[in-house]
Structures are given as structure tokens and as C-alpha cells.
Amino acid sequence: MIDPYRPGRAVISEIIEENQRIKTFVLEPLEAWPAASDQATTSAYQPGQFVMVSVPHCGEAPISLASSPQEPKLRLSVLKVGLLTSALHRLPVGAEVGLRGPYGRPFPMAALKGRRLVFVAGGIGLAPLRSVLESCLARPDDFGPLTLLYGSRTPDDIAFSADLARWQAGRQVDCRLTVDQGGPGWNGAVGLVSDLLADLQLEPEQSSVLICGPPPMIRAVCRQAAQAGVAPEQIITTLERQMKCGLGLCRHCHLDHHLVCVDGPVYTLAQLRQLEIMELG
Ligand SMILES: Cc1cc2nc3c(=O)[nH]c(=O)nc-3n(C[C@H](O)[C@H](O)[C@H](O)COP(=O)(O)OP(=O)(O)OC[C@H]3O[C@@H](n4cnc5c(N)ncnc54)[C@H](O)[C@@H]3O)c2cc1C
Numbered sequence: 371m372i373d374p375y376r377p378g379r380a381v382i383s384e385i386i387e388e389n390q391r392i393k394t395f396v397l398e399p400l401e402a403w404p405a406a407s408d409q410a411t412t413s414a415y416q417p418g419q420f421v422m423v424s425v426p427h428c429g430e431a432p433i434s435l436a437s438s439p440q441e442p443k444l445r446l447s448v449l450k451v452g453l454l455t456s457a458l459h460r461l462p463v464g465a466e467v468g469l470r471g472p473y474g475r476p477f478p479m480a481a482l483k484g485r486r487l488v489f490v491a492g493g494i495g496l497a498p499l500r501s502v503l504e505s506c507l508a509r510p511d512d513f514g515p516l517t518l519l520y521g522s523r524t525p526d527d528i529a530f531s532a533d534l535a536r537w538q539a540g541r542q543v544d545c546r547l548t549v550d551q552g553g554p555g556w557n558g559a560v561g562l563v564s565d566l567l568a569d570l571q572l573e574p575e576q577s578s579v580l581i582c583g584p585p586p587m588i589r590a591v592c593r594q595a596a597q598a599g600v601a602p603e604q605i606i607t608t609l610e611r612q613m614k615c616g617l618g619l620c621r622h623c624h625l626d627h628h629l630v631c632v633d634g635p636v637y638t639l640a641q642l643r644q645l646e647i648m649e650l651g
Pocket residue numbers: 420430431432433434435447448449450451452453454455456494497498609610611612613635
């Protein structure tokens with residue numbers, strides 16, 4: 371019988387320094403992944419799902435899959451905040467990590483087909499949305515226009531610069547950036563990412579808004595999108611809770627009567643309103 375807590379081994383094949391606090395780890399599974407499959411594969415997950423990443427003797431943390439299922443290697447983008455994420459940041463190329471998963475309910479990709487997609491991300495929140503974006507770009511005929519509104523604290527905090535440059539150069543994604551605080555050489559927008567949404571000519575009936583970032587940003591953008599006339603079922607976000615098992619067993623991630631690791635982390639505004647956990651507009 372497969373032990374659900376036993377992590378599979380993966381090796382770090384590349385590290386991208388996104389900014390001073392965020393690194394992207396490109397990983398290659400060394401054994402069957404997910405554990406239930408019979409060969410090492412990177413395509414057995416969906417955008418919005420996460421893995422439990424472990425570093426020996428340091429513990430585990432839930433991290434979103436930032437790669438799309440169509441990409442050849444797994445990518446995890448990690449903000450350094452505490453014990454496990456700092457340990458990950460110290461690892462070199464060639465080091466091994468443990469992976470459990472994938473876990474959680476993904477973004478509803480089939481239901482998003484044909485729609486105009488507006489991605490609204492703050493900081494590291496672009497990680498799970500990158501997975502959706504790359505998945506859409508791999509199937510361009512399936513989706514309408516793609517817009518990304520991306521907010522960072524300062525110009526130095528902008529992460530995923532190589533992705534942003536590629537998406538902009540190919541005119542594949544209408545990328546609009548903003549920072550809370552400008553600085554020398556910054557000629558772009560200064561202000562909240564929710565202000566960028568207010569400036570956008572949304573066609574609310576054709577649009578879906580996908581959001582990931584800090585909770586106050588999620589609340590502001592949900593409210594803004596709802597006020598613009600986007601249906602609550604088409605405003606979709608992903609929530610963070612502290613997690614232990616990731617499997618629906620320990621109840622560490624409970625929220626009202628939900629377990630975010632299995633019932634989430636992806637929720638529509640309509641679902642969140644039923645949970646009555648946030649004043650979401
Ligand atoms: C489904 C899901 C997906 C995630 N995806 C990513 C991702 O792609 N990239 C990324 O960098 N992070 C992601 N996170 C957050 C990440 O799991 C935490 O930052 C990580 O667990 C911190 O572990 P640590 O040992 O480094 O910090 P710790 O030493 O455990 O804690 C450091 C500080 O951070 C706080 N903290 C720890 N975990 C969380 C949390 N989940 N939410 C809020 N505060 C927390 C602690 O209370 C403490 O103040 C995700 C979380 C979830 C639930």
C-alpha cells in the first residue's frame with residue numbers, strides 16, 4: 371500500500387532568483403510522481419493545485435505549482451518567510467527535496483474556455499496564476515484575450531521578470547504592472563493593483579477574474595470585480611491557510627466547515643460568500 375505521507379524525491383535542476391526574497395526552483399522528479407503513477411511525470415496535475423515540499427530535518431510546507439502541466443519540468447516559486455522556506459532558499463542546484471501531492475481543487479479550466487481572462491496578482495501570488503496563464507498559452511485557441519494586472523511593493527520586488535518580458539514581447543498577454551512605492555528609473559504606474567482593475571475596460575459578461583495575493587488585496591479586487599458586474603461565479607481566488615497533512619486528515623486548515631487543502635484552495639466569490647468568512651463585496 372502507498373504511504374500518503376511518504377514524499378517522492380526530486381532534484382533541483384535550476385534556480386531562478388526572481389528578486390531578493392523569491393526564488394523559483396525548477397525540479398525533476400527522481401521517482402514516480404505523483405506516487406500513485408507508474409512513471410515520473412510532470413503533467414499529472416492541474417493549475418491551482420499545490421504540493422507539500424520537504425527539506426530533510428526542516429519539515430514541510432504547501433507550495434503552489436507555478437508550472438503548467440504542459441511544461442516539461444515542475445516549478446515552485448518560493449518567498450522566504452520562515453524555517454522551511456529559508457532552508458529551501460539555501461539549497462543549491464543538484465540538491466534533493468521531497469514532494470507530496472499534487473493536492474487541492476484546481477482552477478476550473480474547462481469552465482474558463484472561451485472567456486476573457488483577467489489575472490490579478492500581488493507579489494508571490496503570481497505563482498499559481500502563472501500555471502493557469504502558461505496553460506492558456508499552450509492552448510491559445512481555447513481562451514479569449516489574456517490580461518495580467520500585477521502589483522509589487524517596489525520596482526525591486528517585481529518577480530517573474532523573465533516571464534513578464536516573454537509574455538509582453540510575444541503580445542500574448544496584456545501585462546500591466548504597478549508598484550506601491552516608485553523609485554529611481556520607474557516610469558510605470560504607482561498605486562494599488564485594484565486601481566488597475568478599475569481602469570480596465572471590462573466586459574463583465576465575457577470576463578472571468580482570477581486573483582491571488584495578500585488577503586486585503588483579494589478582498590479589494592473581489593469587491594471591485596463584483597461592482598464592475600462580473601458574476602460571483604466568475605471571480606475566482608485561491609486561499610492560504612496553515613497546513614500540516616494536505617490530505618484532509620488533520621483539520622489544521624479548517625475554515626468554517628471546509629478543509630482548504632481538499633475543498634480549496636481555489637474558491638469562487640459565490641462559494642466564499644456562502645462560507646461567510648470574509649467581507650468580500
Ligand atoms: C495552498 C497553499 C499554497 C501556497 N503556495 C505558496 C507558493 O507558491 N509560494 C510561497 O512562497 N508560499 C506559498 N504558500 C505559503 C507557504 O506555505 C508558507 O509561506 C510556508 O508554509 C511558510 O513556511 P516556513 O517554515 O518558511 O515559515 P514558518 O517558520 O512556519 O513561519 C514563518 C511565519 O509565516 C507565518 N506563516 C506560515 N505559513 C503561513 C501561511 N500559509 N499563511 C500565512 N502565514 C503563514 C507564520 O505564522 C510565521 O509568522 C502557500 C500556502 C498554501 C496554503
